[in-house]
Amino acid sequence: MTTYQETVAVEATIAEQAWGRVFGAAMESVADCFVRREARRTAAELTAGLLLELDTRNCWTLAEALGHPGPHRLQHLLSRARFDHEQAREEIARLVIDELAGHEAVLVVDETGDAKSSTDCVGAGRQYSGALGGVGLCQVAVHLAAVTATTRVVIDRALYLPADWAADEERRTVAGVPEEVEFATKPQQAAAMVTAALATGVRARWFAADEVYCGRELRRDIRALNLGYTVGVPATHQVTDGAGRRWEARKMLNKVRPEQWMRLATGHGTKGTREYDWAWLDIRADDTPDGQEAGTSALVARRHRYTGELSYFHCWSPGLMALATLVEIICCRWRIEETFQLAKGFTGLDQGQVTCWNSWMRWSLFSLIAAAVLALTLATVGEKTDPTRSARLVPLTCPELVRLLRALVLPAPVRDRNHVLHWTVWRRCHQAAATTCHQQRHRLQDTP
Known part of the structure; x- marks a missing residue:
């Protein structure tokens, strides 16, 4: 046990030093995006505060935990402060690229939704969200992550x-949506983010996504950027075989003989190695940009070894490729789901309670900065610790890293008696005023 404690003590020291370096670099990289130093200090407080141990994360709870007399400083930062959040996002992406120097990334796109109670929130409407498990009133955002063997970081959103929201001028004006922002489909947003990431300097050869992003237009755009891709497709997805005949993916799979299925590991979980059966079928490319070679196209099928459930993936590479390589890229897409869970659980990605464009962009930015600093800190600890650790001690995980940082680095939430009583009074007065306003509004609406 003493040996384990010494190992953990070393990791904790490395994590403390790595956090200080990466967090400092992140705040320094965005410093020039602020006009006033007060806003810059508040941004650093907010970013670190998102990692505090709180039941919920919004301007009220964070301001109380940070020792502020009210939420006004945080609300001002999110809505009105002179702060170029787009430039800040680019600077953080460059920081991530520098930290991942020497590692080639897979660019992964996926969307996540946040439940809302009103369509007054920017972009909120009845739409499908996997996070909600169906159609509901929510905001949906598309995210781009850079995934390497050791790190997964969201670099854009x-x-x-x-369409109805983008065309409603009144709602756009109230929410502060910039005039240059027009309706764009999720695949179009994905293509724009991938293009921007490559222009920023991300080193990548592959793109991965799920069924939402399997359209021919996006696949052609990805190929035009000289990236290979693996995208999930539905069972009814149409492909063309070598003879020029069109098939649905599920019917094309009938050509696979039993001995052609190959069992490959796709990672390790708490219950051991995950393994699936995989099959490959050559198909003709239907998305070749003008002047580009056809490359290698394939329909890859994955079969659950116990239930027999099938999944399908449309894949392309500019050169020859092996099934094991495609499986590795396909599995990279799952990493963004883990990133969403961590960002929502530890940095409040879906808890902002913001309604306007600026507020949403800035809250999501600070949440992703906090998540990126966590990921880069964890990667640094992994690089500097002994790879021959005992099998009885798993590698440091992100939840364990957060616990260490809360104990060693992050400030404890302010909980002294006078401060708690002050916030009790503030909340109750604010809630009383809100109740009065709601009642007056109802009376006005009920008046003939």
Whole structure:
């Protein structure tokens, strides 16, 4: 046990030093995006505060935990402060690229939704969200992550505006949506983010996504950027075989003989190695940009070894490729789901309670900065610790890293008696005023 404690003590020291370096670099990289130093200090407080141990994370709870007399400083930062959040997002992406120097990334796109109670929130509407498990009133945002063997970091995001929302000038004005922002489909947003990431300097050869992003237009755009891709497709997805005949993916799979299925490991979980059966079928490319070679196209099928459930993937590479390589890229897409869970659980990605464009962009930015600093800190600890640790001690995980940082680095939430009583009074007065306003509004609406 003493040996384990010494190992953990070393990791904790490395984590403390790595956090200080990465967090300092992140705040320094965005410093020039602020006009006033007060806003810059508040931004650093907010970013670190998102990692505090709180039941919920919004301007009220964070301001109380940070020792502020009210939420006004945080609300001002999110809504009105002179702060170029787009430039800040680019600077953080460059920081991530520098930290990942020497590692080639897979660019992964996926969307996530946040439940809302009103369509007054920017982009909120009745739409499908996997996070909600169906159609509901929510905001949906498309995210782009850079995934390496050891690190997964979200480097860009775009709020999806439904067509009716994008065309409603009154709601756009109230929410502060910039005039240059127009309706764009999720695949179009994905293509724009991938293009921007490559222009920023991300080293990548592959793109991965799920069924939402399997359209021919996006696949052609990805190929035009000289990236290979693996995208999930539905069972009814149409492909063309070598003879020029069109098939649905599920019917094309009938050509696979039993001995052609190959069992491959796709990672390790708490219950051991995950393994699936995989099959490959050559198909003709239907998305070749003008002047580009056809490359290698394939339909890859994955079969659950116990239930027999099938999944399908449309894949392309500019050169020859092996099934094991495609499986590795396909599995990279799952990493963004883990990133969403961590960002929502530890940095409040879906808890902002913001309604306007600026507020949403800035809250999501600070949440992703905190998540990126966590990921880069964890990667540094992994690089500097002994790879021959005992099998009885798993590698440091992100939840364990957060616990260490809360104990060693992050400030404890302010909980002294006078401060708690002050916030009790503030909340109750604010809630009383809000109740009065709601009652007056109802009376006005009920008056003939």
